[in-house]
Amino acid sequence: MSRNRTRFLKEFPKAISDENAAVFIGAGVSVGAGYPSWKELLREIGDELGVKSDDVYDLAALAQWSVSDTGGATRIRQVIRDQIAVDHDIPAPLNILARMPIRHLWTTNYDRLIERALLAIRRPCSVISAQGDLALKVTAGAARVYKMHGTVDQLDEIVISTDDYELFRSRRGAFLPLLQAHLSSFSMLFLGLSFTDPNLRHVLSLIRESFTDAPPAHFAIVRPPQKGDFRSAEEFEARLAQHNLWAKDLQRYGLFAIEIEDYDEVPGLLAEVERRVARNRVWISGSWPLDEATTPEVSFVHDVAERVGGVVGSSGLTLVSGSGLLVGSGSMSGFLSSLQKTGAWDLERRLIVRPFPQPIEGGEPDRAQWDLLRAELARLAGHVVFIGGLKAEAGALVDSSGVHAERAIAQAKGAYLLPIGATGGAAATIAAELIGSDLRFDGPDALRPSDEQLASLGDASVGAAELANRVLKILKSRML
Template identity: 60%
Template sequence: MADAARKRFLKEFPLALHEGNGVVFVGAGVSKAAGYPTWAELLKDIGEELGVRSSDIHDLAALAQWHISENGGAGVRNVIKAEIGQDRDIPEALQVLTRLPIRHIWTTNYDRLVERAFGAINRPIDTVSGAQDLSLKPKPGATRFYKMHGSVDRLDDIVISTDDYELYRSKRGAFLPLLQAHLSSMSLLFIGLSLTDPNIRHVLSLIRESFTDAPPEHFAIVRPPSRDDCASDEEYAARSAQHKHWAKDLRRYGLVTVEVEKYSEVPDLLRQVERRVASMRVWVSGSWPIEASDAKTRDLYRLAEEVGHLVGRTKRDLVSGSGLLVGSAAIAGFIDALRADGGWDLDRRLIVRPFPQPLGDQQPDKAHWTALRSEMARQAGIVIFLGGAKLDGKDLVTAGGVMEEFEAAKAAGAFLLPVGATGGAAKAISDALLGSETPWQGADAARPTDEELATLSDETSGPADLLKVIAAILGRLARVTA
């Protein structure tokens, strides 16, 4: 059952992300992985002031309420400021998460881990931590981040006590219709879901309130208790039984649980999601001097155009550096394929990173070009190499930039598909892969078979024949990742 849930998750959630319908809910476990205290740890001193142990209290929001009723709200807020206000290392799972094509993220956490993770890769994020912020226009191109229980940088407006939960609809109710809309129409992934997190019970109640009988299906990555977490065998047995019933109970909310034995497995699981999303993106790498206007140049342009069209009509995204002749042809074919459906999702499916060209006697910014190539390699799970040549005086030589793109794609773990018959770097790459130890079958396949490489290097094959082989390889890859 656990393997079936994981397989289902790795099939369905990457597809939701690719289609723009994947949403992530960041739970308390992510903050814990960064070293922030759990709710029980956070309120330990607060509880001791009242003569109770936070570890013995199931309703921790009530514990906060008792302290606020006795001493006012400053004490609880000061504890949160001291413990949550400090910056901690960003967990690896969150680093992977920020690279995924996510448009919406939800959390009940107060910390600034998500904002800092996005900032670390210079990716824009639009944080909404107060109900009134929802009326502001979203930042164009930014992922919207809903901190539905407030943020550490606005401690006067956080949800922590029983009063805050009971009055949530009157003070922060504007979050609820939006969350319910996402729960209704999108696929949510809950990461760091915690049995002891009082916040999560609030979110789950919203699902039950909206869908009493047949809630939409979502996913939750959870970790069962381990023996190391517990002081005794008896405690371990009790907590394991409790977790089993809790995970089973999550089905009432439409949550499919994907279990991991250790939190250290989560980054690798998310990397698998990242690679599966990338497998739906094809980078057409290559170049050819326009001055070499001959039959081979015309055939290469036609093939690049047909490859772009193939990428579009098979519902994949196109990644391109807009290289000479090859890039523009692939983009033209891709756009033409999208026109069949109106081309309305072009902004989402075409990922272009044009290389800044030097003017006059200026030199190209090599570091910038390398960074662009690495970015494209990370975003694309399949790289098709066409041509890859330039003029050195009157001589046609292999384009070093395309060879650099090959190395970047190989380092990123992309599937390498050189069409050797087009010459240049593509031929050099094909020769390097032919008979190599790079795997060619199964889920780890990173190149065509030797037979396919030989066929794609046959210079007597016309564009139509080459395209047929490319289409067969893409079809096979789609079946492997399905």
């Protein structure tokens, strides 16, 4: 299982960066947010039928018994509406997943947690909950939420009873080829699944149908049964044995189980995935006063920015930029030139730009808006390269307070700080502060280069091309 975790942390972030990842959200995520489990959801229905839902293994059959007993699904839909059509707090795992560039999110849950997590950060999403929705055009650039068993907003379409499962192919079969295509071409993370989930056998059968000789690796974060979950040691041992056999059997479907002791571990595990995705993104931060644009120093700074942007592009990394007039434009120019040379015009995925709105002459910038943009850039990027960082103030050149603010935000977010001290300004100040500092400089959790590397980036005599090569060497050592 530890090997599975290592493989997951290596392969799934890369799949996300390459836009070859999808997620399947199971009932456990909703239960963790406060929604009832299947047994709890159907307890009232069972009581009405004189059956304890805890004693029924096939809960879809229990729902079917209610439909047959009452002559329709009105009663069970009423129970679902009362218990699911409420807004519980969005759990941390969904907030993290919503922030990552994952376009396809599948679920068998009826609640609105996934779409609420996306909308909370103003990320557009297209909810596909009925077979007819698959024919509709989705919002360009939106995340797609496939609710293959329906949604609480359309109770007449939900899958709950034995009839619904047996007639799935005729009523909702258009979901199947799409899910199978995603299982065949994407690496999929299953979150919140349990071998007691009545939907699981349905999903696993679809995986089996789409299985190829060399499928992409799929992963499932699962929690083994714990002693405190059961009334007796015998019941715990029996359930644990079932779980272990089930987890091992998942590999038959190309699924690798990542076991956790407690659901509280999930946010940390997903946050590590997010950090590793961010490692493929480089934010180039810097500035230079335009009044000084004719000095030799500005030519050097622009040359360094352009060459660093070029090595970011040629190494397959993503450029993050605030689109400044000198450092920003120089880095983007080098980045685009490198893509032109390779023919890899992949701008939608590999260039993330958040231009800072500039005030009209004599006006003041919107500092609050700038702070929000800086926070977003710091969240997106795992590495921040500082180039230059000067401004004119009272007739003198001083360190840019904006670049120092970006350093503080990036450091608070856990980004790797990479100042090119040879370019002067705030970059030189940051480099001097990092040399000998307590920030870690070795291992996968490093937050800065070593003192020797920082010193090498402070040597302007080697020229812009060599400084860019040294930056590239450091970045390559940290790539996924």
